[in-house]
Amino acid sequence: MSKGIISKEEDYSQWYTDLVIKADLAEYSPVRGCMIIKPYGYSIWEKMQAVLDGMFKETGHTNAYFPLLIPKSFFSKEASHVEGFAKECAVVTHYRLKNDEDGNIIVDPEAELEEELIIRPTSETIIWNTYKGWIQSYRDLPILVNQWANVMRWEMRTRLFLRTSEFLWQEGHTAHATAEEAVEETERMLEVYADFAENWLALPVIRGRKTPNERFAGALDTYCIEALMQDGKALQAGTSHFLGQNFAKAFDVKFNTKENKLDYVWATSWGVSTRLVGALIMSHSDDAGLVIPPKLAPIQVIVVPIFKHDEELEAISAYVKTLTQELKAKGISVKFDNRDTHRPGAKFAEWELKGIPVRVAIGSRDMQNGTVELARRDTKTKETVSQQDLATTIERLLEDIQQSIYNKSLAFREENTREVDDYEEFKRLLDEEPGFLSAHWDGTAETEQLIKDETRATIRCIPLNAKQEEGRCIRTGKPSSQRVLFARAY
C-alpha cells in the first residue's frame, strides 16, 4: 500500500479521493463543488480529447463554440428540459460591482440585468435558437457540430471528477431531415463512445437505452454506455440522445423538404465529460495508485537510473538517450527521471502512484550485462531483459498491458453481473455482492420507482443486445419480455 492512501478494501470512496489528490490529478478549489484540475490530471483529459476529437472528425463532425451564458427565456421553451435543469442552474443577475460606504465590494444594485442569464448546464437551447437561422432547406442538413466546453450544474453533493458543479465536456448537437437519420446518428455516436471506452480507456461498457425515468430532459430516447466500477457500483460513462423534434418545435426550426413540404428538424445531442477521468481511475487502479491504460497515459515509459557516482549516471544517460530516440520513433512517450534529489525507491513509488504503465530501471550492473529491469504497473511484476531491441520489447509490452487491463475489467464485470429472479435475492446481492443485476421488469415507471425506493438500485439501462425472453417482473410478477440491468450507481 502506498503512503497516505487508504486501501480500497477499507474505504473505497476515500481511496478514490486519496488517489486523485495524491497522484496530483486535481485538488479542491475555494469554490464549493468546483475543482482545480492539475497538470497531470489535465494531460489525461487532453489525451482523451485528442482521441475523441479525431473520432468526431472521422464521423463528419466539426467543432464550433457557443456562449457560456444563455438568456433565461430560452430555457422555458422546452417544458421537460426546464423541468430537468431548473433546480441546478446558476444565474447571472448583475454586471457590475462597486464600493459601498464602508469600502466593501458589493454588487451594484443599479446594474441589474434586464434579462437574467443562465450559466449553461448544457447548450441545446442556445444552439437550437441559433440553428433556426442556419436551416431553411433540406439542403442545409445535416448539421453536425460539436463543442468542447465547460458547463455548470449546481450539484448538492460533489465528488472530484465524478460529479462537480463545473465540469468540462464535449457536446455534439446535430440536426437532420428525418427521424431515421437522427436515430442513426444517435446510435453511431453511442458506438463511438463505446469504442473509445473499450479500446482506449480499456473499459468494457454495456450499450443500452435509458428508461423514460432516466432519460435526458427533453429527449425522446437516451442511449448510454454503462460501466461497472471496482466497488460494484455502476457509472454512466456517456450518453447519446435522440431529441426528436422537441427542440425544433420549441425554437421553431422548420425546413423545406425535398417534396417542398414544411417540416420540423430532427435533433440529436451526445456528450462525455471529465467524469471519464474518474471512470478511468475507479476501474483500473489499486492500492499502490493509478493504473493508466498505455494508450491514454501521458507518459508511457519512465526510466529510472540507479547510480552512485556521476560517471555512472553519465554512462547510463548516454544509453537512455539512444533508447529514448528509439521509443519516440515508435510514438512512445518516455521520461528519464534523472533527479539526484530522490532515491530510486522513492521514484518507483511515485511513478507507480501516477500509474505510468512501464518502468525501466537501469544501473551499472545492467550496463555491464547489457540488460535493464522492466516493470509493468498493472501486474506489479518485473523482469530483467536484454537491451537488444528493447524499444520493440517495450512496444509489445505496452500493447499487452492495454489488452490485459481490458481483459481484467471485463472479467470483473462478468463475475459481477448476475441474473436474478427473486426479489429477496436481488436485495441480498445488492448489499452483499454489488454489481449489475440482470432482472425482469414490468416496464412501468411505478415499479421502477418502487424498486428504487426500496433498494436504492436503479435501472441502468435496457441493454441493446438483450435477448427476448419471457419472464416475470422481479417486483410485481407481471409479465416481461426481456431483462434489464439494475445497479446502485454513481
Place this chain on the structure above:
RNA sequence: CGGGGUGUAGCGUAGCCCGGUAUCGCGCCACAUUUGGGAUGUGGAGGCCGCAGGUUCGAAUCCUGCCACCCCGACCA
C-alpha cells in the same frame, strides 16, 4: 434544506473538561553520509489556534454570534 461532525504551520494532529502565547509526525531549507523498492544524522525556518465580540490581570482553552468545510439523506453527466 434536515441530521451529525470539524476548524490549531503546506498536510495530518495534541492541547480545550481543569485559562498562563502551542505538542508531535510528515513535508520544507542547509550540511554531511547515502543511492538495485519510499535513506540517516545534525542544525534550521515556518502559527493573527476559522472570523467577530464578550468574560478575565491573562483566552487556542470559558460565553455569544457569525463563517467555512466535511460526512449522511433528498437532485444529477
